[in-house]
Amino acid sequence: MTDEKTQIKQNFIEGLSGISSFWGFPKGMGAIFAVLYISPAPLSLDELVEQTGLTKGAISTNVRSLARMGLIRPVTRLGDRKDYYEAETDFYKSIRAILKERQNSEFDQAVASVRETLSKLESGQGAFAPAERAFLTERVRALSDFFSALDSLTSAISRLDGLGIGTIQTVLKILK
Amino acid sequence: MTDEKTQIKQNFIEGLSGISSFWGFPKGMGAIFAVLYISPAPLSLDELVEQTGLTKGAISTNVRSLARMGLIRPVTRLGDRKDYYEAETDFYKSIRAILKERQNSEFDQAVASVRETLSKLESGQGAFAPAERAFLTERVRALSDFFSALDSLTSAISRLDGLGIGTIQTVLKILK
DNA sequence: TAGAACGTTTAGTTGTTACTAAACAAAGTA
DNA sequence: TACTTTGTTTAGTAACAACTAAACGTTCTA
Incomplete structure (x- = not known):
């Protein structure tokens, strides 16, 4: 060669x-x-x-x-x-596999612990003053929502499958 | 406490x-x-x-x-x-900043080197047999296209901005 | 100007990770 | 059975990353 x-x-x-x-x-x-x-x-x-x-x-x-x-x-x-x-x-296939692999791992576990914090706050656990509880609940909820959004996105990627670039371009247009 | x-x-x-x-x-x-x-x-x-x-x-x-x-x-x-x-x-703001930070870094550099390989193949560099060149070109191009798609997706995330979960849900429906 | 209050930088420590070299296990072949 | 071919596992190594402790440089204050 x-x-x-x-x-x-x-x-x-x-x-x-x-x-x-x-x-x-x-x-x-x-x-x-x-x-x-x-x-x-x-x-x-x-x-x-x-x-x-x-x-x-x-x-x-x-x-x-x-x-x-x-x-x-x-x-x-x-x-x-x-x-x-x-x-x-087929990279889309691979990505789906990788995401699946990474799931159920430390990441999901960590996200779960944030959600746990939220539910504890919402169910009145811990001797927080009303104002502090409200503040914390709002913040932690915002973070939890954000993770949900990320979750949705990754599963969207998983679903892109054989659709290819065309579909992605379409999505981009919708997102303006 | x-x-x-x-x-x-x-x-x-x-x-x-x-x-x-x-x-x-x-x-x-x-x-x-x-x-x-x-x-x-x-x-x-x-x-x-x-x-x-x-x-x-x-x-x-x-x-x-x-x-x-x-x-x-x-x-x-x-x-x-x-x-x-x-x-x-504002996490969307943060994500945009992080992506920007990570860009121009090793990743873009690495992707660039793949694109460089592609252009060398397409411009006839290297003493490849026709069939081998065709094969390599096709493979490397597919990979390069895939990176472009990923790029589009990440910039889409950047643009989600204050749109929040609602928009993402909409996108998900479009993706079926 | 001496000293205190802060934040930064540096040297050294610890733990982790990807690797090599080599022992090992399994399974085919003479 | 012994030997070969193959892949796996293990022990040890080298490089690296995140941290601690402490020295350091600034800037404010008495």
Whole structure:
């Protein structure tokens, strides 16, 4: 492979690595996905080792995460004991999977604790003076509403599915 | 302050701390914001030290980040050398500020490098075989389009502004 | 001018995370 | 059975991020 080809691909791989780490995932995960994404054929674990420079162990764990999130798919070939992997190309599908993955996690738990605070305030718990209770209730409720709105938005994204950019553009127009 | 009151507030503070760290910010930042958010009056740095348990240094740096992101506002009192801070209560405003902050950062840079890859492929750089070039171009373009869509969505969020939940609900209905 | 009140900066500590290297397990093949 | 091929798990490492404690620089006040 010529130097220029390698460099173009390398640049792409590094770009996805950066995006990955930006969103709080390991840089290696981004690299693995990138390599698979620009590969015409599914790759084995050893091919991934070769093309990413990571070790088998790292590939093994990152590949598992990627598969769990639906960003890549395992491909098994009959009579071949190796595992192969290919990238998922429907990003909306992937996003839905990622959001689902992240749900039920610390985030939802944290949001729940805010809601809990609200209901305690509303049900009269705690020896708050009337004015203080009113103040706190209003603030915490506003925050809780805000989380609800965010929730709606993320589930909207989940539903974008195969609709693609056209739909999003439409939505944007509606939002003026 | 009675134990129950303290506990309710503490629960709220811990909730926001969790949310903060979930989104990749220091836990302390969430705690500081939480304390300010449920305070009827602006608080000084020392009051924040007292109520969060963090040290002055930590408060100092975190408060600066929060202010830069527009999540809190400095309040100066005439004839008082202390700095006071109050929470921003318009979350949509805050989100817009945060997105703006995060932009021009690693993320945009990374996305740019993907776009760069695309334009190199399209302009015929690199000694790719025709079929390989077509394949790569298609894949990288799909990814680039996807980022554009995400971009549109985030700027849509920015624009939600004071519209609130009602608008979002409307959008959701349109998305079916 | 000395000292106090504040906020910032710095050095050092702690905890976390993604990784490597290597041991290990499982399953096929000679 | 022994050996090979494959993937997983574990122990250790290096880098990093958030924090504490304390030194520091300013600005106000006596």
